[in-house]
Amino acid sequence: MSYQGKFRVWRGDDSGGALEDFTVEVNEGEVVLDIIHRLQATQAPDLAVRWNCKAGKCGSCSAEINGRPRLLCMTRMSVFQESETITVTPMRTFPIIRDLVTDVSFNYTKAREVPSFAPPKDLAPGEYRMQQVDVERSQEFRKCIECFLCQNTCHVVRDHEENKEAFSGPRFLMRVAELEMHPLDTADRVDQAQDDHGLGYCNITKCCSEVCPEHIHITDNALIPMKERVADRKYDPVVWLGNKLFRRS
Amino acid sequence: MPELERHSFDVLVIGAGGAGLRAAIEAREHGLRTAVLCKSLFGKAHTVMAEGGIAAAMGNANESDNWQVHFRDTMRGGKFLNNWRMAELHAQEAPQRVWELETYGALFDRTKDGRISQRNFGGHEYPRLAHVGDRTGLELIRTLQQKIVSLQQDDFKEFGDYEERLRVFQEFTVTELAKDGDRISGAFGYWRESGRFVLFEAPAVILATGGIGKSFKVTSNSWEYTGDGHALAMRAGASLINMEFIQFHPTGMVWPPSVKGILVTESVRGDGGVLRNSDGKRFMFDYIPEVFKDKYADNEAEADRWYADQANNRRPPELLPRDEVARAINSEVKAGRGSPHGGVFLDVSTRLPAEEIRRRLPSMHHQFKELADVDITAQPMEVGPTCHYVMGGVEVDPDTGSSSVPGLFAAGEVSGGMHGSNRLGGNSLSDLLVFGRRAGAGAAEYVRALGDRPVVPEDTVTEARATALKPFQEEGGENPYTLHMELQQSMNDLVGIIRRAGEMEEALQRLEKLKERARSLTVEGHQQFNPGWHLALDLRNMLLVSECVAKAALLRTESRGGHTRDDHPVMDAEWRRKLLVCTTSDEGVRVEEKPQIPIRSDLLDLFERTELEKYLTAEELS
Numbered sequence: 072m073s074y075q076g077k078f079r080v081w082r083g084d085d086s087g088g089a090l091e092d093f094t095v096e097v098n099e100g101e102v103v104l105d106i107i108h109r110l111q112a113t114q115a116p117d118l119a120v121r122w123n124c125k126a127g128k129c130g131s132c133s134a135e136i137n138g139r140p141r142l143l144c145m146t147r148m149s150v151f152q153e154s155e156t157i158t159v160t161p162m163r164t165f166p167i168i169r170d171l172v173t174d175v176s177f178n179y180t181k182a183r184e185v186p187s188f189a190p191p192k193d194l195a196p197g198e199y200r201m202q203q204v205d206v207e208r209s210q211e212f213r214k215c216i217e218c219f220l221c222q223n224t225c226h227v228v229r230d231h232e233e234n235k236e237a238f239s240g241p242r243f244l245m246r247v248a249e250l251e252m253h254p255l256d257t258a259d260r261v262d263q264a265q266d267d268h269g270l271g272y273c274n275i276t277k278c279c280s281e282v283c284p285e286h287i288h289i290t291d292n293a294l295i296p297m298k299e300r301v302a303d304r305k306y307d308p309v310v311w312l313g314n315k316l317f318r319r320s
Numbered sequence: 321m322p323e324l325e326r327h328s329f330d331v332l333v334i335g336a337g338g339a340g341l342r343a344a345i346e347a348r349e350h351g352l353r354t355a356v357l358c359k360s361l362f363g364k365a366h367t368v369m370a371e372g373g374i375a376a377a378m379g380n381a382n383e384s385d386n387w388q389v390h391f392r393d394t395m396r397g398g399k400f401l402n403n404w405r406m407a408e409l410h411a412q413e414a415p416q417r418v419w420e421l422e423t424y425g426a427l428f429d430r431t432k433d434g435r436i437s438q439r440n441f442g443g444h445e446y447p448r449l450a451h452v453g454d455r456t457g458l459e460l461i462r463t464l465q466q467k468i469v470s471l472q473q474d475d476f477k478e479f480g481d482y483e484e485r486l487r488v489f490q491e492f493t494v495t496e497l498a499k500d501g502d503r504i505s506g507a508f509g510y511w512r513e514s515g516r517f518v519l520f521e522a523p524a525v526i527l528a529t530g531g532i533g534k535s536f537k538v539t540s541n542s543w544e545y546t547g548d549g550h551a552l553a554m555r556a557g558a559s560l561i562n563m564e565f566i567q568f569h570p571t572g573m574v575w576p577p578s579v580k581g582i583l584v585t586e587s588v589r590g591d592g593g594v595l596r597n598s599d600g601k602r603f604m605f606d607y608i609p610e611v612f613k614d615k616y617a618d619n620e621a622e623a624d625r626w627y628a629d630q631a632n633n634r635r636p637p638e639l640l641p642r643d644e645v646a647r648a649i650n651s652e653v654k655a656g657r658g659s660p661h662g663g664v665f666l667d668v669s670t671r672l673p674a675e676e677i678r679r680r681l682p683s684m685h686h687q688f689k690e691l692a693d694v695d696i697t698a699q700p701m702e703v704g705p706t707c708h709y710v711m712g713g714v715e716v717d718p719d720t721g722s723s724s725v726p727g728l729f730a731a732g733e734v735s736g737g738m739h740g741s742n743r744l745g746g747n748s749l750s751d752l753l754v755f756g757r758r759a760g761a762g763a764a765e766y767v768r769a770l771g772d773r774p775v776v777p778e779d780t781v782t783e784a785r786a787t788a789l790k791p792f793q794e795e796g797g798e799n800p801y802t803l804h805m806e807l808q809q810s811m812n813d814l815v816g817i818i819r820r821a822g823e824m825e826e827a828l829q830r831l832e833k834l835k836e837r838a839r840s841l842t843v844e845g846h847q848q849f850n851p852g853w854h855l856a857l858d859l860r861n862m863l864l865v866s867e868c869v870a871k872a873a874l875l876r877t878e879s880r881g882g883h884t885r886d887d888h889p890v891m892d893a894e895w896r897r898k899l900l901v902c903t904t905s906d907e908g909v910r911v912e913e914k915p916q917i918p919i920r921s922d923l924l925d926l927f928e929r930t931e932l933e934k935y936l937t938a939e940e941l942s
Contacts, residue, residue: 084848100576102691112801116852117845121361123542126582126687128458129364145690168513169849179362183482187470188425196419197378200434206427210452213427213459217363253425 072099076148077156078106082118084169090158097148103159104132104143107171119170127284130218134171135160140220140282143171162223178219181239184267185246189258205254212249212293214285215242221279221289227272238269241279241289248293251300265301270294324781325518329355329487331763332507332522334494334549337365338457338752339732339759340528341464342417343721346760347526348471348486352767355520356468356488357509359544363465366530366542367752370457371585371683373439373449374753375746376414380431381438381447382630387411388926389445394747395927396611397443397641398711398740399881400896400935401562404919405718406738410747410754417753418450424470426463428452440590443641443744445615446630454585454683460749492518494548495857496784497525497556497728500774504556504727508784512854515847517785521776524763526721527553527714527730528756532869535862536707537805537812540572540583546858547865549734553714554864554909558723560902561736561914563712563865564872565882567743568817570645572706574663579691581706584666584684586745588701589638591680592627593668595649596700597657603664604637607648611934612640643742643881646705650817653704663704669697705817709748711739711882712872715901720762721755727766727774731759741881790841791856797842800856807834807862815870820886824874831867838863864909868902871911875900893937 076097079090095109104122111118122132125144132143137158151157165173222240223229239247247268251260264270275298277290287293304310331347333340336358347354358365377390390411395402418436422428428450429437438447452459468486475484494509498519506521529549533541550560571584589595597603605623608616616637617623623636638645649664659665668677674697678685681696688694688701713736714723721729732752739747791800814827838859843852878892879885899914918940924932932941 098577100692101578105578111851112805116799116801116843117850119849119851123360123364123544124366124369125542126369126579127690128455128683129360129368129542131361131364147691172513172849175361183469183472183476187466187473190423190425196416196423199419199422201427201430202434203430203437206430210427210429213452213462214455215462216368216458217462250425253427256425 073097074153076106076153078110079156079158080107080110080118080171081160082170083167085167088167090160101148102144103136103146103148103157106148107143107159119168119172121172128216130216130284133162133218133220133223135162140224142218142220142284145284162219164223164225164229175219177235178217178222178240178242181243182246184239185243185250186258186260186263188250188253189256191255191257194255199255201254208252208292209249211287212245214287215245216285217242218284220282220284224278224282226276226278234269234272238272241273241294244268244270244273244297245287245289245293248297251297261297261300261304264297265305270297270301273298325516326521327355327518328521329353330522330767331355331524331526331760332357332520333526333528334507334552335365335528335530335732335734336360336362336488336490337367337528337530337732338460338464338749339756340365340526341461341468342753342756343526343528343731343760343763344486345464345467345471346757347764350761350764351485352764353485355522356486357492357494357507357520358488358490359493359512360491362488362490363461365461366544367461367749368458369540369542369583370460370749371454371583372441372587372590373451373456373746374414374418374460374749375441375444375448375744376418376450376750377411377448378415378418378436378438378450380435385446385448390414390448391923392926393444394744395740397744397747398742399891400740401880401916402740403718403737404923406755408923409718409758410738410751413754414750417750417757421460421463424463424467426459428459439587440639441745442586442589442639442645444746449590449746451587453679454587454681456749493854493857494552495788496780497552498776498780499556499725500777502557502726503774504725505774506776508781510788510847513849515850515853517788519776519781523770523773524727524729524767526759526763527728527734528732528759529734531710531733532862532865533707533710535807535811535866535869536816537808538572538581539707540569540581541707547861548858549730550713550868551861551864553723553725553728553730553734554902554904556725556728558725558728559715560712560868561715561899562741563710563736563868563902564876564900565711565741566707566869567642567709567711567882568646568705569708570642570649570705571666571703572708573692574659574702574704575661575692582687582691583706583708584701584703585681586642588666588668588681588684591668592671593638593666594636594671595638595645596665596667597652598659599657603652603657604640604645604648607644607651608637608640609644612644616640641742641744643884646817647884649703649705659702661702663702665700666703667700669699674698707812709733709743711741711743712736712868717762719758720765721759722762722766729759729763731755741883788857791843791853792847794840794842797840798837800841800843800852800859803834803838803841804855804859804862807859807866810834811866811869815866815873818884818886819873821874824870827870828867828874831863831870835863864904867909868911871909872900872902875911893935896935897937897940
């Protein structure tokens, strides 16, 4: 059942680095993270990798495997040929710290810029009433494990450092949508999405949905509906005329 | 020597899981400058792994539920060894803590009338667990994380700085607590990313570091669970209680080998899943202990009727407390009736329609499909016991979370007493919130009442730095990965789910040798994000805590909850009155007996006398 697998792992830091070749034992049922751990234990004790739950629930071990953004703990070795060389590199969109570990602080900065849940003032704790069908829309987005693979793959920022300032990325545009669709949130988030978080940069190529390990329909269920709400508000000619005439801001 | 980074706060919270974040929110809302220090990224703490739900007697699914019923269930689950005051506070305050999460933005699954839905779980008399499918822990952690962000946004509005009163130091490890005389004065640690050292000066420290599962080979716990808080507390002079009680969750994955131990939520059984052996028999009917005979169905027909009519039927035995189910599975496997990979079968596919399984248990469906090629809507799962939770921890004052060391507080899994000898499923998330909040308030009160602020002695820094750097000084010493594997194997084999005196003595001998070898660990490379070095430092904590577990387990000559002695198979009412207290000094770990505080009489009155007779001595009953 075991075989010697061929791996190329990027090693280095912010001053530079290169792919290093390893030959390492692979056993039945293992995932790529198991192999990285075996490398640490036997050949490269200081190989840096982030991980935590090893069950696809925490979103720590994001990287790129043969160029595809994936969780190391949810990528089974059985999807590869035994003869194949497997290349593991850090996420490309974020600055390198060391080896497979990147500086993901961009995401925490963006998270802070989304105004928080604004509960209704007249409801005391315990008085919240919501229907299952209404909470399900936002619940889908709250499945997000913040692995940031969607942020990593999004072409708006992947090779365009200059867009990072204005664009929050799919994860946080989805957070805006989640709050907008929360049955009890009282804030208006439509203008924010466009003006503060750069929803307009998204041109719905759906790369984010494709790499999402939680299979959240980021584009279809979060981004497109938000774009529709923005369009209704900003670009509907009747609304536009109404705003002009009655000076609604 | 590079300049030491220094910070000063009112309250340090070590750990960013449910307890740590709730404590930080409370301390900050009391107006104190608060820092959260956590080993992983913010939002990745082990709390995300909690699946089934959060226990709170809100009475949404069954109006008969109330705090007294929850209190009774908790005491029964813990075999009456629980700190009764903690169990009381927990049962009373859990509903408020859950409702509060909704005001932070949490979205629980709903009942038909729009309230929070509640599901059945092992040991809980009524459907009591608020949940979001089977990813409740993720909802809890994200909600608290977002509440922290919202408090930071408030500060930004007020002071122009997000971090004015609440700052998160992520990927940061604390290696030592500092004291000024007998009082806490701060903490020393390093940035995992750069390896640079930092000193925090603070009069109050709240430990919220979780458990110790990484000392065992088969565990549902992540790498973070190295007993840091347990060890920090001991080295600072605080005591641990109940360390012999380790919960082996009955259902962990057993195949493939690389995922062995990963949790399979109890909700599978709460929602109708049944356990079968290789003969296809629902074996749990053979394992209902005497103390639970009147509460659990002894035949399949009644057990199956219970899901629809709980008033007139007894519960299925698959929903016995976790310790009972784990032991039963262990026995079946030992008797040769196990599944091909050494577990038993957990089947929900013949019990619920496929669509319903996908809706109620989405992450289990996902986990088995992706990691084991098993479709749980069509096939049974293979499951077996996995080290899941430590009931033992820092001995604290129930109301404030204060340890015996002034300024040192603890909440959540790192504290001891609340769950007695065995924790009920769902009682962990509520524990985190109830006692996280109380520790935050306790620390705030302590800081407010302080006269002079304690200071950190300079030699604490010098010593802590030298200890942390030692693995780089040695050459040709031991590999930390090798030592860790040997420790895990020893604890698993010798102080595991079924224990014997001889094996535990052997474990203690092995631990002595491991401690000796751990004095000369060698790590390669430099301090920047170096996992070998991180493990070398965590090992020190694991070894100390493992010694407590083994020593206490050897002393307790009875079987109770998460402590099963093959050589002392019976529960002994005399032992219920005793706690085993662990402390450490230069001479090593000491374990001493201490009398348990008698249960308050109005709480005792909540039970039938016939039930109390099963747990209490004649002297206590008279």
